[in-house]
Amino acid sequence: MAILNAKKYRDVARAIHYLTTHNDAQPELPALAKAIGLSTSYTQKIFSDYVGISPKQFLKYISSERAKKLLRSDGASMLTASHAVGLSSTGRLHDLFVTVESMTSGAYKSGGLDLTISYSFHDTAFGPIIIASTDQGICYLTFIESKAHGLIELTHSFADATLHEDHLPVHSKALSFFLWDQPLEKITLHLRGTSFQLKVWQALLQIPCGGVTTYGDVAHAINCDKAYRAVGTAVGKNPISYIIPCHRVIRSSGALGNYRWGEERKKLLFTRESLY
DNA sequence: CTAACTCGCCGTT
DNA sequence: AACGGCGAGTTAG
DSSP states (O other), rough: OOOBHHHHHHHHHHHHHHHHHHHHGOOOOOHHHHHHOOOOHHHHHHHHHHHOOOOOOHHTTTTHHHHHHHHHHHHHGGGGGGGTGGGGGOOOOOOGTEEEEEHHHHHHHTTTTOOEEEEEEETTTTTEEEEEEOSSSEEEEEOSSSSHHHHHHHHHHHSSEEEOOOOOOHHHHHHHTTTTOOOOOOEEEOOOOOOHHHHHHHTTTOOOOTOOOOOOHHHHHHTTTTTHHHHHHHTTTTTTTTTTTTGEOOTTTOOOOOOOOHHHHHHHHHHHHHHH
């Protein structure tokens, strides 16, 4: 599968941004290419390589009518136990391969004092990432703009931990989650969060690849029907992008809603996965 | 028929 | 006490 480095991701993201902000004008390929400053042939190529469909089709695929249909087809049952038996065949389920450990209150409150964290950088189909782990498991995985910027954010998040760059085998395991045509490897996450956040993140692991659900449905799944607003903020604090698939949660209106790592990235993930 | 706005929700800081 | 990766109902086009 095609892998996006920082520059390619920026180009694709700009293309997505242009299309969605000019969708009423039915933009033709030449207009798109001109807007992002690349040739028509190259624009066509990178777009279809990385998004999976042509620029023209793309607009149709992110329409909120289509999103609503996807919600209706599996939505409500997506977060119930029943999917594990029947519906899971349509998409890989992360919760069968992911174990969650939560940090002790000491490490939790201190910003990671006494923790030794190894981190490494990688490119994925959805852009460059940083992966970090403790001796217990993956503690951090985010999309990044640059290595320097990514490291600053990691440092900010674990201000009192000891950090060093080191590409461990467990990082490669995490990376396998980004590849479709390859079996998943079992992995442990080492998470820092409130009990409410942990419940939310655990629920997200039940959404199969290609599936979508709503913030309200997640709230229902954890028995806090009216806390959908709080669910939104908890989802937004997910420290392990992609493996904990927070990008599969959208608004009940069919609008995609916000995304910590950029609206364009959420559109890319949403489109790419619903083609799966 | 959407799009924009209001007002209520509730866990965090 | 204020603020969100929200949602349902209402109103303006």
